[in-house]
Amino acid sequence: MLRCSFCGRRAVYHRRYAGVFLCDRCMIKSVERRFRRAINQNKLVNPGERIAVAVSGGKDSVACLHLLHNYCRGKRGEVVAITVDEGIKGYRDGSLPLARENAEILGVEHHLVSFKSAFGATLDEMVRIAAKRGTGLNPCTYCGVMRRHLLNQAARELRADKLATGHNLDDETQAIMLNYVRADLSRLYRLAPIYAPREGFVPRIKPLREIPEKEIGLYVLLKGIKVHLAVCPYASGIHTEIRDFLNSLEANHPNSKFMILRMFEEIRPYLKEAVPEFEMRGCERCGEPTSTRLCKTCELLQGIGLAKRRKKLISDGDS
Ligand SMILES: [Zn+2]
Ligand SMILES: [Zn+2]
Structure with a gap:
């Protein structure tokens, strides 16, 4: 039997990059400690703040909701949950009930906003419209831009001080590499633990950024938290290639993902000068809010003959 390197109980996890074994209790403690350290070191949350959490129902966002709920409760703060329904058949319909259920268990206010009601079409419908027009579209681009747009608007309407997302170490290193490959300095610069562009934007925080995806999966399992495990049917292309590359790198050279994140953090302060002020x-x-005539969401919608409806996402008294 393999024993926990810290307490000697039966080990459930081999943390290769650190050369240690962890039991269930030490594993849970370790994830929670790393979460708190990320918050304290980067001043992600201040006492009494209202934090909106983007909750899809998947393991990362649900873990983020549970951890932040516990954290904020002890700091006179509160969390509210926002779920974006992009309208991806066979995927989102499975995760939505789990987002709602977890918010309910914690007694957290939950708000649902959808592509359909904001843009007049689901993501699936947008893909079909673009195919019919003969243009085609990259669903991940549309989804990413429009989801961020709705999350920011909803968080602002809910008067949240911060908007938290469940990005983990794997997501973050993938994003770093993707922006390298695309030579996108502005987007690379935005990959901070806390990013607050300008007025109109709710500062975004990523408290799980230093926790590997595998460890968040184990955390929710050990805590008995119910999550949705399916993978988005649109996931493909360069994103998955970079993910697979990083996973094989990590398998052969443990700790590579942390090193990529560390190196990026060393470089990031110097990027500020290279990123244009807007x-x-x-x-x-x-x-x-946008720096151009049309925001990215409206520009993408225009490309497929749609337009965003000018109305509030969160109606007063809604919860
Ligand atoms: Zn232990
Ligand atoms: Zn717009």
Whole structure:
């Protein structure tokens, strides 16, 4: 029997990059400690703040909700959950009930916003519309841009001080590598533990950024937290290639992912000068903050003959 390197109980996990074995209790403690350290070191949350958490129902966002709920409760703060329904058949319909259920268990206010009601079409419908027009679209681009747009608007309408997402170490290193490959300095610069661009944007925080995906999976399992485990049917292309590359790198050279994140953090302060300053204004179409005439969401919608509806996402008194 393999024993926990810290307490001698039966080990459930081999943390290769650190050369240690962990039992269930030490594993849970370790994840929670790393979560608190990320918050304290980067000042992600201040006492009394209202934190909106983006909850899809998957393991990362649900773990983030549970951890932040416990953390904020002890600091006179509170969390609210926001779920975006992109309208991906056979995927989102499985995760939505789990987002709702977890919010309910914790007694957390839960808000659902959807592509369909904000943009007049689900992501599936947008893909079909683009195919019919003969243009085609990259679902991940549409989904990513529009989800961030709705999350920011909803968090602002809910008067949240911060918007938290469940990005883990794997997500973060994938994003770093993707921006290297695309030579996108501005997007690379945004990959901070806390990023607060300008007025109109709710500062985004990523408290799970230093925890490997595998360890979050184990954490929810050991805590008996119910999550949705399916993979998005649109996941493909360069994202999965980079993920597979990083996983094989980590398998042959443990600790590579942490090193990529560390190196990026060393470099990031120097990027500030290279990233152009931009002036903020309201999108001509929808009024949301943007540096260009049309925000990215309205620009993408225009490309497939759709337009965002000008209305609040969260109705007053809604919960
Ligand atoms: Zn132990
Ligand atoms: Zn717009």
